[in-house]
Amino acid sequence: MSSFKKAIKRRAHQERAQPSSRERLGLLEKHKDYVLRARDYNRKKDTLRVLREKAANRNPDEFYFKMERSGFRDGVHAARVDVEDDQRYTPEELRLMKMQDINYIRMKAQVERRKVEKIQPSLQSIDETKRNKHVLFAEDVEDLRLKAAMVAEKKEGGGGGEGKEGLRRHLNKARKAAYRELMERKERAQKLRMMLQKMAMEKELLGKGDKRLVHVNKGGDGNEDDTGGQCSVYVWKQERKR
Amino acid sequence: MKGGARVVIENHRHEGIFIARGKEDALVTKNMVTGESVYGEKRISVEGEDGTKVEYRVWNPFRSKLAAAVLGGVDNIWIKPGSHVLYLGAASGTTVSHVSDIVGPTGVVYAVEFSHRSGRDLVNMAKKRTNVIPIIEDARHPTRYRMLVGMVDVIFADVAQPDQARIVALNAHHFLKNGGHFVISIKANCIDSTVPAEAVFAREVKKLQQEQFKPSEQLTLEPYERDHACVVGGYRMPKKQKKDVPS
Ligand SMILES: C[S@@+](CC[C@H](N)C(=O)[O-])C[C@H]1O[C@@H](n2cnc3c(N)ncnc32)[C@H](O)[C@@H]1O
Numbered sequence: 001m002s003s004f005k006k007a008i009k010r011r012a013h014q015e016r017a018q019p020s021s022r023e024r025l026g027l028l029e030k031h032k033d034y035v036l037r038a039r040d041y042n043r044k045k046d047t048l049r050v051l052r053e054k055a056a057n058r059n060p061d062e063f064y065f066k067m068e069r070s071g072f073r074d075g076v077h078a079a080r081v082d083v084e085d086d087q088r089y090t091p092e093e094l095r096l097m098k099m100q101d102i103n104y105i106r107m108k109a110q111v112e113r114r115k116v117e118k119i120q121p122s123l124q125s126i127d128e129t130k131r132n133k134h135v136l137f138a139e140d141v142e143d144l145r146l147k148a149a150m151v152a153e154k155k156e157g158g159g160g161g162e163g164k165e166g167l168r169r170h171l172n173k174a175r176k177a178a179y180r181e182l183m184e185r186k187e188r189a190q191k192l193r194m195m196l197q198k199m200a201m202e203k204e205l206l207g208k209g210d211k212r213l214v215h216v217n218k219g220g221d222g223n224e225d226d227t228g229g230q231c232s233v234y235v236w237k238q239e240r241k242r
Numbered sequence: 243m244k245g246g247a248r249v250v251i252e253n254h255r256h257e258g259i260f261i262a263r264g265k266e267d268a269l270v271t272k273n274m275v276t277g278e279s280v281y282g283e284k285r286i287s288v289e290g291e292d293g294t295k296v297e298y299r300v301w302n303p304f305r306s307k308l309a310a311a312v313l314g315g316v317d318n319i320w321i322k323p324g325s326h327v328l329y330l331g332a333a334s335g336t337t338v339s340h341v342s343d344i345v346g347p348t349g350v351v352y353a354v355e356f357s358h359r360s361g362r363d364l365v366n367m368a369k370k371r372t373n374v375i376p377i378i379e380d381a382r383h384p385t386r387y388r389m390l391v392g393m394v395d396v397i398f399a400d401v402a403q404p405d406q407a408r409i410v411a412l413n414a415h416h417f418l419k420n421g422g423h424f425v426i427s428i429k430a431n432c433i434d435s436t437v438p439a440e441a442v443f444a445r446e447v448k449k450l451q452q453e454q455f456k457p458s459e460q461l462t463l464e465p466y467e468r469d470h471a472c473v474v475g476g477y478r479m480p481k482k483q484k485k486d487v488p489s
Contacts, residue, residue: 081429121259121302122266122284133315135460137475147458151317154255170262171250178265 093207109192116185123182160206176195201231210237251298253286256312257322258344262299268300269309270467271287271343275370277363280339291364299343304465306337307427310466316460316474320423323347326394327360328417330381330409331355331401334363341398342371349373352391352417356380381409384416393419397477399426404433407446411453420478424446424455430469439469454478 018028029037073083090095136151140145205211215233249264262270270286276297279285282301301308312319321327323346332338332353337372342351351366355361356375361378368374377387381401386392394417399410410426428446430439447457450473457475 032324060357117249122262122300124267124268124303126267126269126313130313130315132464134315134462134464136317139458151315151381151459155315167250174248174265175263178267198340 086136095203095206098199098206102199102203103197105192105196109189109196112185112189112192116182118187119178119182124181198231201234205234209239211235212237249286249288250284251296253472256319258346259301259312262298262300266300267305269301269312271301271340271344273297273299274343274346274373278370280367281334281336284301284304286482296449299340301340307467307470308337308398308464309340309424310373310463310470311425311461311472312429313466314472315464316461316472318423318474319425320347321396321398321425321476325396326350326392327352328391328394328413329353330397330399330413332360332364332376333357333400335367335376335415337400338374339367339371342374345373347373350375350392350394352377354381354387383457384413387439388416391417393417394418394423397423397424397426399423402432406433406454407449410450411455414453414455414477418477421480422477423472423475424450424477425472426450427463427471428471428473429467430471439471443471444472450475452458 006033015030016028018025022028045228066079070078072078073081134151136144136147153232211234213232214235217232249266251270252261252263254261254269258271259268259488260272262268263337266284266286273285276295277285279299279343283302286298287302288296288298290296299317301309303313308319308321321344323339323344325345326349327341328349329338329483331342332355335353338351342349345351351374353364353374355364356379358378364376365378368376369399375390376388379387381399382405397410397414397418398440399406399413401409401473403409406426410424414422414424428443430442433442443460455475455477458481459475460471460473463470463472470484
């Protein structure tokens with residue numbers, strides 16, 4: 001019986017909103033919001049209390065060897081102040097890591113290229129105006145005029161508006177989406193290719209050989225998330241192999 | 243049917259060619275060999291009003307100059323259902339397969355290719371398509387295959403050779419009926435890479451005119467090919483006619 005009672009639609013109770021006169025205070029806080037806020041506040045308060053107690057009970061004679069290497073860097077406690085972040089890896093290790101990144105990006109670029117290759121052939125922009133050059137040969141001016149008119153007329157009368165209205169709209173939508181996808185994939189493939197170039201350059205710069213910067217390119221300063229311009233140009237010094 | 247048709251097929255202005263509209267926006271031809279692609283192209287299956295399934299193949303303009311010409315708005319390709327076509331420079335049969343679709347079971351495509359390597363693919367393709375007759379010979383010597391080829395309505399040439407005009411003329415003298423037509427694709431680089439493409443096309447047209455060909459139109463194949471042109475015209479056209487191209 002009680003299950004039947006539940007099945008009957010009951011009135012939906014709506015939440016009370018913040019009165020417009022108190023709108024500047026943001027959304028109206030509900031009890032469950034308050035609980036979360038209070039819990040958070042108390043947790044932080046407790047943490048601070050514990051830390052204060054620890055500081056008060058500190059033994060000034062306590063010593064660990066780790067203390068020799070740790071300290072403050074930029075006002076923040078750091079486990080090791082004697083090494084800079086980028087010195088943690090040897091050039092060889094860095095090169096290897098770069099290589100792995102490059103391989104990943106290369107794989108992604110390839111996937112994108114394949115996708116484009118797959119959908120490109122069936123998106124032929126059939127109704128778009130042509131960009132090519134069409135020459136007609138004719139015996140004389142009169143003939144030419146006739147032919148040109150005929151060709152123009154035929155070119156016009158292509159691509160019917162027949163078919164049901166709803167279906168047509170549905171198909172148009174699908175087609176638009178397909179063209180958009182193609183464009184986006186092409187763009188992405190292009191970006192990935194640029195990125196790949198830059199990363200390859202960075203890897204080379206980490207490698208052996210004397211090199212000299214000959215041309216700085218503003219857009220592409222080797223930033224990995226910047227895929228705008230091109231790489232800067234370096235020249236490697238010629239080296240006798242044997 | 244759930245969701246309705248995902249694609250509709252429209253007739254193209256050229257008989258035997260269709261346009262698929264939906265997620266695709268592409269030229270297609272009716273597949274002669276249902277269930278098989280020739281060069282990895284996409285197939286589209288459509289259910290007709292009477293419930294029968296018809297399969298179409300997407301015609302890739304990046305792979306086929308004829309498709310590029312059709313998309314470029316060529317006025318007439320003269321290849322239509324029932325046509326007999328001599329195709330010079332068939333390569334592995336990419337375009338030939340579509341021509342075979344267009345001419346259908348009542349037409350014939352004689353596909354000439356001299357490279358044995360490409361020829362192998364061509365022959366394999368022709369095994370499944372009864373209207374394709376593969377000929378592995380040099381198109382410069384039409385006498386070698388004259389036993390195999392009958393009179394044709396259209397010659398299509400895409401041999402990419404400097405003496406293409408002469409090759410086409412030789413074959414036309416043997417096989418092209420009077421009042422027949424030619425469609426040739428000219429790659430400027432292959433003929434003379436030292437002069438501008440336009441000049442090369444003009445020179446080729448001149449050569450054709452000297453061989454009893456009467457070009458009627460020429461169009462470039464941008465954006466699919468660079469410095470390529472497609473020239474279409476008639477052969478030994480009857481003198482004095484009022485209005486050709488009935489359509
Ligand atoms: C540009 S490809 C043709 C591509 C083909 N029409 C297509 O769209 O799929 C040119 C072909 O002509 C062939 N060819 C060149 N000279 C030839 C000749 N004299 N006789 C026969 N075939 C020739 C070449 O081997 C090559 O495969």
